[in-house]
Structures are given as structure tokens and as C-alpha cells.
Amino acid sequence: MIIANPCYEEMINAPSRTFRARVELLDGSTILDTFDFKGALKEFNISKAGDNNKFFGYGICQKLEMKLLDKDRLITSIEKGLGLEVVVGVGCEYLYPYPVFYVDEVTRDENTNELTVVAYDLLNEASKHKVSELSIHKKDYDIRAFIAACAELLGIPFQKDGVHNFEALDDMYYGGANFDGNETIRDALNAVAEATQTIYYINHDWELTFKRLDVAGDPVLTIDKSKYFTLSRKTPKYLGKLVSTTELEDDLFVDTMYAANGTTQYIRSNAFWEGNSDIGDLMAAAVESV
DSSP states (O other), rough: OOOOOOEEEEEOOOOOSSSEEEEEEEETTTEEEETTTTTTTTEEEEEOOOOOOOOOEEEEEEEEEEEEETTOOOOOOOOOOOOOEEEEEETTTTEEEEEOEEEEEEEHHHHHHEEEEEETTTTTHHHSSBBBGGGGTSOEEEEHHHHHHHHHHHHHHOOOOOGGGOOGGGGGETOOOOOSSSBBBEEEHHHHHHHOOOOEEEEESOOOEOOOOOOOOOSSSSOTTSSSSOOOOOOOOOOEEEEETTTTTOOOEETTTTTTTTTEEEOOOTTTTTTOHHHHHHHHHHHHOO
């Protein structure tokens, strides 16, 4: 997620660009160690895992893979569950553009004494918790309160500013949505994102954030080939058909005017839509919104 920080814009427009980077090892908010390229840090890579063939209804979990050269075997502080935060220096300013990554695996190459550390942001933990653990399970709530309860369970805030205009957030579910409690929090958040036509992720302020992609909205930052790199032109993707299927093959679908060429997205079994007699209207509104 690119942050339109003046420091970034200055870097992109500059004829010469210099990066400095380090990775901080955290126990809560306490810095235990710092790895940089003058020391043990060899490289790091951040990738995003998400469902790229959909327009909404999925979360982006970020993965950090870091390699450290530890010839003298002095690095013993990296343990599973500790946090790693990537710091990028641009100009005279240091930026924290990513959420905290939590160590999942540490392996050592016995021949080269290279450590490989794999860490994920908190969305990885969302797959390990159940809906039954939520404080509002089986209670009356709207979707906004459900998101807040999921964020509370994960130990992070809910970024409310990005979703205040989504009408679906105000629909009440008396006795709770159609969850049996065994669904993972990750699956439940996918259902929220599908019902609200959004994607979700954890932002650099460690907040659970939902965003609706809006081609007509104002861009956060525009990069073209004259400023940075050569861009390849690809055929635009747009939603042509939205389909809901059931085991009884009671299929419902709605089309856009470009249905012949657009991409089809299938709605999963969604606890926030099941039981609604107006699911066709909900699907039509979803297509219109994106």
C-alpha cells in the first residue's frame, strides 16, 4: 500500500534515489535488536497474499522473508511470536510503511550460517481463531460492530474512516449473522468484505482497514514511466457478472452492460446474506458499486 507521503513524492521525482533500510526486532513495543545492511541483514522481501482474481471479498495478508548472515552464531534473540518492523529511510526521514510482522519460522543453513526468518502480519493469526471466540457471538450487532469485535480479538484497532459511507454496515443482525461459530475469523472477515464490496488489510498504523476500490476516486499517488520505471499496458479488468450458487443450484446472477467481456465473480456462502429474500437486490447493488 503506497503512502502518499511528501517524502515519497520527493524521492520519486528526484533524479537520484537512495534508500536506507533496517528491520527492528520487537517484543511488544520494546526493541530487542536492529538489523541493517551494515551488519547482519542480507536481504528482505515483502509479498502480499490475496485473491487476485476477485474485485472484492478478500483480505491481503503480508509476508516478510528476511535473510541474515550470522557467521559467528551470535543471533539467538529471534523467536517465534516476536515482532519485526521494517523501517525505510528516505532523505532525512525514516518511515514505517508496513504493519508489524510476527515471526513464524526461523531456519539456519548449517553450511553458510545464513538465517532465514519468515513472518506474517496479524491476518495470519485470524485464521487460527473462531467466530465463537468473539465477544458479540450470538448477540445483536451490525457489521460495523462485528468488524470491531474481530479487531479487538486480534488486539488491534479498527480503522473506521474508510468504511463510514458503506450502507451495509448499518444493517442489524438480531441474534447474530448466520455463523455457527466454527468459522475462522479470516473467513468471517472475507464475508464482511464481500457483503460490503471491499478488500481488507492491516495498515502501517496496525489498524484493521477496509477499502472499496473506486476507479472514479481521486488517486493517492500517480506514477508514470517518466518518473520511475517502464510500465506495461494491460487490458483493463472489470466486473461483468456476479453469481451466487447454492448446493440446490438455485443460482442467481446479475450482469453489467459489459457482461460479454467482463470477469465473473462468484459469491461464497455468506453469513451476512444467507436468509435474505432480497439477495438479488444486494447482488445488483454490489455490481453497481464496483
